[in-house]
Amino acid sequence: MSDFKELKQSVYEANMRLPELGLVLFTFGNASAVDREKEVFGIKPSGVPYDDLKPEDIVIVDFDNNIVEGEMRPSSDTKTHAVLYKNWENIGGVVHTHSTYGTAWAQSQRDIPIMGTTHADHLTTDIPCAPPMDDEMIQGNYEHETGNQILKVFEERDLSYEEVEMVLLGNHAPFTWGKTVDKAVYNSAVLEEVAKMAYLALQINPEAPRLKDSLIRKHWERKHGSDSYYGQE
Amino acid sequence: MSDFKELKQSVYEANMRLPELGLVLFTFGNASAVDREKEVFGIKPSGVPYDDLKPEDIVIVDFDNNIVEGEMRPSSDTKTHAVLYKNWENIGGVVHTHSTYGTAWAQSQRDIPIMGTTHADHLTTDIPCAPPMDDEMIQGNYEHETGNQILKVFEERDLSYEEVEMVLLGNHAPFTWGKTVDKAVYNSAVLEEVAKMAYLALQINPEAPRLKDSLIRKHWERKHGSDSYYGQE
Amino acid sequence: MSDFKELKQSVYEANMRLPELGLVLFTFGNASAVDREKEVFGIKPSGVPYDDLKPEDIVIVDFDNNIVEGEMRPSSDTKTHAVLYKNWENIGGVVHTHSTYGTAWAQSQRDIPIMGTTHADHLTTDIPCAPPMDDEMIQGNYEHETGNQILKVFEERDLSYEEVEMVLLGNHAPFTWGKTVDKAVYNSAVLEEVAKMAYLALQINPEAPRLKDSLIRKHWERKHGSDSYYGQE
Amino acid sequence: MSDFKELKQSVYEANMRLPELGLVLFTFGNASAVDREKEVFGIKPSGVPYDDLKPEDIVIVDFDNNIVEGEMRPSSDTKTHAVLYKNWENIGGVVHTHSTYGTAWAQSQRDIPIMGTTHADHLTTDIPCAPPMDDEMIQGNYEHETGNQILKVFEERDLSYEEVEMVLLGNHAPFTWGKTVDKAVYNSAVLEEVAKMAYLALQINPEAPRLKDSLIRKHWERKHGSDSYYGQE
Secondary structure, three states: OOOOHHHHHHHHHHHHHHHHOOOOOOOOEEEEEEEOOOOEEEEOEOOOOOOOOOHHHOEEEEOOOOEEEOOOOEOOOHHHHHHHHHHOOOOOEEEEEOOHHHHHHHHHOOOEOOOOHHHHOOOOOOEOEEOOOOHHHHHOOHHHHHHHHHHHHHHHOOOOOOOOOEEEEOOOOEEEEEOOHHHHHHHHHHHHHHHHHHHHHHHHOOOOOOOOHHHHHHHHHHHHOOOOOOOOO | OOOOHHHHHHHHHHHHHHHHOOOOOOOOEEEEEEEOOOOEEEEOEOOOOOOOOOHHHOEEEEOOOOEEEOOOOEOOOHHHHHHHHHHOOOOOEEEEEOOHHHHHHHHHOOOEOOOOHHHHOOOOOOEOEEOOOOHHHHHOOHHHHHHHHHHHHHHHOOOOOOOOOEEEEOOOOEEEEEOOHHHHHHHHHHHHHHHHHHHHHHHHOOOOOOOOHHHHHHHHHHHHOOOOOOOOO | OOOOHHHHHHHHHHHHHHHHOOOOOOOOEEEEEEEOOOOEEEEOEOOOOOOOOOHHHOEEEEOOOOEEEOOOOEOOOHHHHHHHHHHOOOOOEEEEEOOHHHHHHHHHOOOEOOOOHHHHOOOOOOEOEEOOOOHHHHHOOHHHHHHHHHHHHHHHOOOOOOOOOEEEEOOOOEEEEEOOHHHHHHHHHHHHHHHHHHHHHHHHOOOOOOOOHHHHHHHHHHHHOOOOOOOOO | OOOOHHHHHHHHHHHHHHHHOOOOOOOOEEEEEEEOOOOEEEEOEOOOOOOOOOHHHOEEEEOOOOEEEOOOOEOOOHHHHHHHHHHOOOOOEEEEEOOHHHHHHHHOOOOEOOOOHHHHOOOOOOEOEEOOOOHHHHHOOHHHHHHHHHHHHHHHOOOOOOOOOEEEEOOOOEEEEEOOHHHHHHHHHHHHHHHHHHHHHHHHOOOOOOOOHHHHHHHHHHHHOOOOOOOOO
């Protein structure tokens, strides 16, 4: 009997939400959730179609990428997840997708500008696009360096991973995270919708300005500030 | 036993139509309906996922934003709805969404130009985009001022809220209304479709002209004029 | 007992296909089919939601727009259908929609250029866009003149209605027709797909040429020529 | 009792996947699979709607286009499939669709540039767009020459059909193939998604560069190289 039954179930359900939300084609995505006490996380096995995925297939891995439980090979992006869990102690889940509009922005190597309150309801800055890595890092421990690349863009721009829960990897695709894996899944869908809205707004008006600071602060504060009044608590 | 059972049911059903019509992601929208005799309206509770929403969750609020009945916190946009009900005595329902194309136009800070008969079947002017508010209004009673901002753009442009049942809030998203909440929901879907058509038409031909006056009048009159011959009455 | 039971059933089924194929929102479309012996056609009643439509609601009208059978008011576009049936004796059905991409092209007042074999499989010319009518015609017998406008663009361009089974009305939307109403419905879906492909191709490469003559002829002939080898007969 | 029951079943199932994946409208597509021992392939009958298709309708054809078994006329594109099977001995299935974004790129007569890792996970080059054929080839044995046109672009660019399993035919639409027909179907969906992402990325940033070589090699190698670590074997 597994010690990780609940963890596996939550990771399984989070992964199954990704095709439901239209965020992944075939196997182009993965979700993981952490058990902070045991210092392990559960993650989707590599290349398994969502239709075939079962809760017991979820692979349990520690923060140094050792398999703790599971018969299958974990996602090829496992090392990226591990870097985020190891360095950002308040996150509970990580999601990676190749969602269409988010990936298009990543391929364009541009931040997604904050252009409306839909964006400001979730974060107060542009969604950062990390530049592609140097060739040595790509040829080396690639997925580990991908995690480092995310940490680096957050350090360089002085961003808080607790306020900005999403990033684009230049030429690749989005990663999102959150206090729980459900929040990370939610953030992946928000990123995709915000990416589509920003794309369309700039097609309509290439000179459209970014959202002004007072509106950014207002929408963030009413949802996330000390006097927030959005939601039921 | 609630005095507002029917009102709550109609508000519940109108809210549930929004995700069905593809107009809201997660909780990014809300619908309300008014009881003119009792001077109250029912509105969606804040931040409750549509899958969890029940008719009895609908919150009953008066025009000064006092909760008359309900255990939950009403939508954070309640004050905007209240301003509209208080000032526009012939409306029966209000809907707010962040629908994708409508929101993109709002983010572009442009009116949606009247480019075809699909638009003229519903209104005879461009869909107005209210400019973002001054910083003091944003930092003050924001959602109340949002309602005032809508009233102001209608006054400045000499528009009738009974003929033009929709507006964009610059950088934010659409609001729509109507004689009933069902009509307000209908108008939200019409706005989204018209927004998409205008977007595409201008991508195909950036010089495409607005619809000429005779066609605007003809399509409006055949549906809404004294000699209308559209529909069954 | 109605003399037109079969006709009504086929018109009902054709109308119900329109929302299934994603070609109409709410009531923005209508299909009709003709009985050439009795010189009448059946058409959707005006403004009736598809969810409420029943076969017995279909209205039977003659070519001079007199109601032959039916309790409801026929589609406001009935006179346009009548002109087509009266003048083009080999058509069996007519469909009008406001499908998104087709309508966007109509609003842009441009023909849909023949850019690929998907288009040439169905017609050998650009899809014509009739210019908006003169003001007097709009203010006069509008829907009748709309039919005349379609006839006029086919005369001026020397097009055969049996080879080109679709048209755009400038600033308005598409009409399609065919030997049967099922073919007319099919043509509406083809027009929408071809409209989307041409839109995208010109966004990718604004200089992309029209399809060359030899390919146009080849694709048309293999499906429609005397030595056609597409399909099962 | 047919000698080809299993082959027909697999071809039937592959064809039925095409509308499920949103890759074909009406009958605009076909899939085939080969039996290398018997030197025949099974292919969809021409013009049969997917809703009516049955496994026993699949037509068995040899590499010289002779019908070996089947009552119906095979797909009008049969000769193109035959050329590919005859010349590329390691392919097991071929798929042709008119999927929207892939066809738009074909109509624009441009290769789909490799702009992201989603693309590099599947092939290391741009997706080639074969130029339209000379008029004599079009007027001659058209579908046979279409196959030759595909072979020619692979020869001229020194591409391996085992590494690049997809092509665009200029002004026409995509063809894909693979070791199995299921892989060919998969490749058709990948092509469509990659086509959409490249379209969007270039709309966002017309100057966006192609993916750099180290990332192309890394993503290809981790999935397809001798030390691949993607998937379960």
